[in-house]
Amino acid sequence: GQQLNQSPQSMFIQEGEDVSMNCTSSSIFNTWLWYKQDPGEGPVLLIALYKAGELTSNGRLTAQFGITRKDSFLNISASIPSDVGIYFCAGRENSGYALNFGKGTSLLVTP
Amino acid sequence: DGGITQSPKYLFRKEGQNVTLSCEQNLNHDAMYWYRQDPGQGLRLIYYSQIVNDFQKGDIAEGYSVSREKKESFPLTVTSAQKNPTAFYLCASSIGGGSSQPQHFGDGTRLSIL
Numbered sequence: 001g002q003q004l005n006q007s008p009q010s011m012f013i014q015e016g017e018d019v020s021m022n023c024t025s026s027s028i029f030n031t032w033l034w035y036k037q038d039p040g041e042g043p044v045l046l047i048a049l050y051k052a053g054e055l056t057s058n059g060r061l062t063a064q065f066g067i068t069r070k071d072s073f074l075n076i077s078a079s080i081p082s083d084v085g086i087y088f089c090a091g092r093e094n095s096g097y098a099l100n101f102g103k104g105t106s107l108l109v110t111p
Numbered sequence: 112d113g114g115i116t117q118s119p120k121y122l123f124r125k126e127g128q129n130v131t132l133s134c135e136q137n138l139n140h141d142a143m144y145w146y147r148q149d150p151g152q153g154l155r156l157i158y159y160s161q162i163v164n165d166f167q168k169g170d171i172a173e174g175y176s177v178s179r180e181k182k183e184s185f186p187l188t189v190t191s192a193q194k195n196p197t198a199f200y201l202c203a204s205s206i207g208g209g210s211s212q213p214q215h216f217g218d219g220t221r222l223s224i225l
Contacts, residue, residue, distance in 0.1 A: 001170055003153060033213050042115075042201050042216035043154075088153060090214075097161075098144070098169060099214060101153035 006102025023089030115217035134202035
């Protein structure tokens with residue numbers, strides 16, 4: 001599988017700020033997923049997207065399935081200290097079986 | 112509670128030794144997966160299984176082996192042929208293989224070389 005291009009690699013922000021990160025692929029995907037991983041634990045699913053242009057929210061998190069089907073975006077509004085962690089994008093090609101993952105965005109939030 | 116249980120949490124391997132990582136799920140999922148995670152890297156697929164008694168190699172299967180004798184269990188063996196086994200290993204499952212259903216992960220096993 002391909003390694004997705006996820007950016008930024010890391011972010012260091014103050015509590016209350018909004019955060020944006022994105023992920024791009026070299027091929028068309030039919031599924032985009034966003035996960036959060038805390039240190040020493042497994043990734044936890046945040047948002048799943050299945051349709052081009054789809055915009056889905058989960059509390060303060062909002063993710064979008066890009067209309068080109070080759071990208072996805074995750075926004076976090078009004079960040080809080082517990083948002084700290086590594087956020088991974090993952091996607092699946094139309095003809096594929098396995099998920100492809102980005103390298104992750106490490107988020108640090110200062111009070 | 113339904114979920115994916117990986118054990119042990121930490122595992123140490125001696126040179127030339129095979130070790131087996133356990134993954135059990137009670138979600139009644141058909142598909143199960145093993146990933147390897149290295150620092151600063153995304154997850155890389157080692158093996159996956161869409162159904163009992165069937166499994167397929169992922170991107171980095173060399174030096175690893177798996178079995179799927181029961182629906183709820185998908186153990187991973189790290190063999191002595193894997194020359195760089197130190198990593199965080201994650202097991203995942205999904206309702207179906209090849210579908211759009213998201214994968215759900217266990218809490219991982221950290222393997223280190225003595």
